[in-house]
Amino acid sequence: MPAVLERAAPRNERMAGDKIECNACPVLCQISRGKSGACDRYANDGGHLVRVDPVLLLRRGQGEPQTLPFETDDGIPSSDVFVTGIGASTTYPDYKPAPFIVSSQADGVDLVTVVTEGIFSYCSLKLKIDTDRWLGPEQANVRCRGEVVGHVTTAEYGSQMLSIGGVHHLTGGSKKEGRTTCETMELLGNQQAVELSIDGGASLVVQAGRAPIVGGVEEQRMRVGCGSATIGIFARQFHGVADEVVVVDDHITGVLTEHQAGRCLSMRPAGLRVRGRRSTPGRYFQVANPGTGWGGTDIADPLTILEPADANTAWPGLRLLMVSTTGEHAGWYVLDEQLQPQPAPMPQAVAEIVARIGENCEPALTTVLFIGGAGGSLRAGVSDNPVLLTRAIKQSLVKVTCGGAPAYVWPGGGITVMVDVSQMPARSFGSVPTPAIVAPIEFTMRLDDYRMLGGHMDHVRTLPQMLAAGSWHTDGAPSQRRWVAPAASNPWPLD
Ligand code: SF4
Numbered sequence: 001m002p003a004v005l006e007r008a009a010p011r012n013e014r015m016a017g018d019k020i021e022c023n024a025c026p027v028l029c030q031i032s033r034g035k036s037g038a039c040d041r042y043a044n045d046g047g048h049l050v051r052v053d054p055v056l057l058l059r060r061g062q063g064e065p066q067t068l069p070f071e072t073d074d075g076i077p078s079s080d081v082f083v084t085g086i087g088a089s090t091t092y093p094d095y096k097p098a099p100f101i102v103s104s105q106a107d108g109v110d111l112v113t114v115v116t117e118g119i120f121s122y123c124s125l126k127l128k129i130d131t132d133r134w135l136g137p138e139q140a141n142v143r144c145r146g147e148v149v150g151h152v153t154t155a156e157y158g159s160q161m162l163s164i165g166g167v168h169h170l171t172g173g174s175k176k177e178g179r180t181t182c183e184t185m186e187l188l189g190n191q192q193a194v195e196l197s198i199d200g201g202a203s204l205v206v207q208a209g210r211a212p213i214v215g216g217v218e219e220q221r222m223r224v225g226c227g228s229a230t231i232g233i234f235a236r237q238f239h240g241v242a243d244e245v246v247v248v249d250d251h252i253t254g255v256l257t258e259h260q261a262g263r264c265l266s267m268r269p270a271g272l273r274v275r276g277r278r279s280t281p282g283r284y285f286q287v288a289n290p291g292t293g294w295g296g297t298d299i300a301d302p303l304t305i306l307e308p309a310d311a312n313t314a315w316p317g318l319r320l321l322m323v324s325t326t327g328e329h330a331g332w333y334v335l336d337e338q339l340q341p342q343p344a345p346m347p348q349a350v351a352e353i354v355a356r357i358g359e360n361c362e363p364a365l366t367t368v369l370f371i372g373g374a375g376g377s378l379r380a381g382v383s384d385n386p387v388l389l390t391r392a393i394k395q396s397l398v399k400v401t402c403g404g405a406p407a408y409v410w411p412g413g414g415i416t417v418m419v420d421v422s423q424m425p426a427r428s429f430g431s432v433p434t435p436a437i438v439a440p441i442e443f444t445m446r447l448d449d450y451r452m453l454g455g456h457m458d459h460v461r462t463l464p465q466m467l468a469a470g471s472w473h474t475d476g477a478p479s480q481r482r483w484v485a486p487a488a489s490n491p492w493p494l495d
Contacts (some may be wrong), residue, residue, distance in 0.1 A: 013116055020044050024090045025119055029127035031118035039432045042089075051471065056425055056440075058404045060492055078104035078463045082486070082493045083115050085440025086428050087338040087472045090117045091381055097380035097456035102463055103447060106494045112460055114382045115492075121436045122373035125188055125421075126163040128156065129204070129212045130222035130364035132250065132296035135160045135203020143197050144264055147180035148173070152198060154253075162196075164188065170435055182257045182435035188368050189421050189429035189437070190392035203294070209422045209487045215292055221361035223325035227254035227295065228283045230325050233360070234353055235261035237319070242350045244270035245321045248287065248305065248329070250296035257317035258282035271313025272320065273375075275305045296325040302331055309339040321350055327357030329435060370422045370429075371400070375414025381456075388453035389443065390415055397449050401493045403428040403440040404486055417441070421426040423487050444493055 015021065019030045021421045029037035036052060060080040071155060081104070100115035129135065135152065137141075142150040142162055150164035151433050171183040187194050193207040205213040212219045224230055227249030234454040238245045238256060245256040256262040257270045259282025274286035274440045287305045291298025302322040318335040332342035332350060346354075379386035391410055392398045400407045400415070405423035410416040421428070428437035451457055461469065467481065484491065 016042075018047075020047060020049050021051055025434060025436075026092065027433055034084045039438075039440070043431055047229070051087055051089045051480075053087040054482040055088050056084045056403070056482050056484060057427075057469075058084060058486045059483045060486065069247070075462075079494055080387070081107040081463055083442070083466065084401075084425070085111060085115050085117050085442055086403050086425060087480075087482070088115045088117050088129070088440065090119055090438070092119070094377035094380040096381065097459040098378075100466055101456060101459045102136050102460065102466050103460050104463060104494060106170065108175075111155075111444060111494060112447045112450045112455070112458065113442050113444040113454070114450075115442050116378060116381055116440075117430070117438050118372065118374055118378045118441045119419060119432060119434075119436050119438055120374075121170060121434070122167045122376070123185070123437050123439070124150075124163055124371050125185055126153075126369045126371060126418075126420045127162040127188070127206060128159045128367040129162065129206060130159050130362070130366070130368075131212055131214055131219045132158070132223050133292040134212045134250070134290035134296060134298070135162075135204065135214065136198030136200065141199045143199070144180055144184045147177045149177075149181040149184045149196075150359060152201070152342040157226070159294075159419060168416045178435045179433075180430045182437065185437055186429050186431045189370055189439070190427050191368075191421060206366040206368075208366060210366060211364050212366045219364035220356060221326040221328065223295075223365065223481060224327075224357055224360045225325065226252040227325055228252045228259065230254060230323075230357060231256050231259045231282065232261045234357065235265060237353050237356070239265045239267060241319075241347065241353070242321045243268070244272050245323065246272070246274060246296040246306075247323055248297060248299070248302050249325045251285070252279065252288050253284040253287045253305070254283045254293070260380070261272075265393075266291055269313050270318055270320075271315075272308035272318075273307035273310065275307060289408070291452050294329045295326075302329070303333075303341055306341070307363075309335065311339060314339050321354075323354055323357065325357075325362050327354045329378060330354045369418055370421050370439060371416065372418050372439055372441075373414060374400075376422070377380040378441070379415070381465055383454040384456070385454040392453050398443050399493065401442045401444065404442070405490055407441075407495075423490055425484055425487075439478040442493065452458075 017032045021282045024039045031037050031044040033044050083102045098114045098116040102113050104111045140152045141148045153161045165185040170178050191208040197203045227247035230247040231254035247254040257267045274284050276284040287296035288299045293299045316337045320333040325332040332343045332346035379389050383389045402419040403424040407417040444457045
């Protein structure tokens with residue numbers, strides 16, 4: 001390939017003599033000697049363009065992350081080293097080969113991994129927040145420092161989903177909105193804490209792998225199930241120690257003796273009526289407004305969801321448990337002569353079941369998934385005929401990873417990848433001021449398949465060559481590198 005295609009952008013003749021131009025993104029910073037560009041990721045080191053951060057290499061079989069001196073690079077089997085896109089640099093415009101195209105051998109098979117730091121304008125984060133508490137109405141704006149950076153999407157089973165980022169917030173609004181969105185995404189992707197507020201809803205602090213903090217209160221438990229499920233799970237244990245159990249839930253409140261579970265146990269109907277819309281026997285929707293009280297409702301006193309008891313069915317002395325889906329709230333009542341529930345000390349046997357509801361809850365966490373569209377131009381860094389890469393991925397001939405973490409590739413057109421950021425190494429994400437997110441992406445395949453799909457074969461380097469020469473994009477200076485152990489839960493990318 002002619003050198004003119006490979007080096008930094010053609011020199012701008014009006015540029016001062018001590019400057020170099022970075023061409024890793026469309027901003028094309030002109031960087032003075034000793035300075036770095038607008039994203040702080042590239043610098044002018046004595047007239048050479050260098051990537052400021054070291055390229056991150058995963059080494060199989062290592063314990064805790066550690067930095068090793070350069071000399072120890074020799075002699076490591078190539079099958080035990082995986083070059084990630086983190087710190088690898090980016091080639092722009094896209095017809096240039098990716099910064100690293102590294103050969104290796106695993107189990108006697110020649111492999112190649114195409115490595116780059118992708119620049120993603122089309123990308124978002126999906127947050128799964130384990131909580132029963134009301135975060136805000138579906139479709140409501142999610143803000144960070146007052147700027148709209150996303151929206152509330154669906155509630156899932158025990159979790160509320162948020163969408164953060166996306167091209168419309170990055171590029172479709174004001175400059176400030178785009179910049180704030182990009183910063184929010186970068187922080188969350190890098191497993192940092194971010195404070196968000198939801199229009200008409202809650203303020204919260206979220207961080208990948210940590211409990212969400214809703215309205216200043218750290219969430220502890222993810223509910224065992226909806227109210228109906230809780231009835232179903234514990235019905236047999238309730239039988240004999242309570243005459244009626246109401247599991248208060250913003251979604252489906254369960255009433256034991258009316259529920260199929262109570263009927264199967266031949267429990268005597270208790271004649272207690274619950275407010276809300278009856279869906280099916282013993283299952284009620286909308287018993288209260290959503291909130292941060294019992295079971296994700298706005299109630300502090302559970303008796304407010306009860307209608308007067310049916311005098312023909314209920315009886316004085318009836319023992320009633322009211323409990324939330326996490327067991328965090330529970331009350332024990334006995335009906336008096338007027339069939340009014342009166343608080344009473346909870347029997348030990350009932351308290352043990354309430355404790356078991358809590359025991360069956362998992363710790364509440366925030367999960368952050370990155371979704372990025374790699375179906376666009378960065379494919380040209382892999383192949384002269386990019387659609388062949390897309391097809392090869394769909395045929396499972398190519399493994400896609402992000403920082404060595406397994407990426408799910410969505411069905412359908414393009415290469416839309418999704419990855420759990422907590423499976424990626426720390427500080428995997430960066431940004432450029434266009435604004436866009438920078439994220440590592442690696443494509444691993446058999447060398448023969450790479451040749452077949454029109455790969456840049458003249459840029460394939462062995463690991464020692466790559467370590468010695470560095471990325472051709474950054475003036476060929478040897479790459480600084482950092483070794484880390486792969487996340488224990490991840491499959492080895494070259495297997
Ligand atoms: S913003 Fe960063 S990547 Fe883009 S041209 Fe400037 S230094 Fe290079």
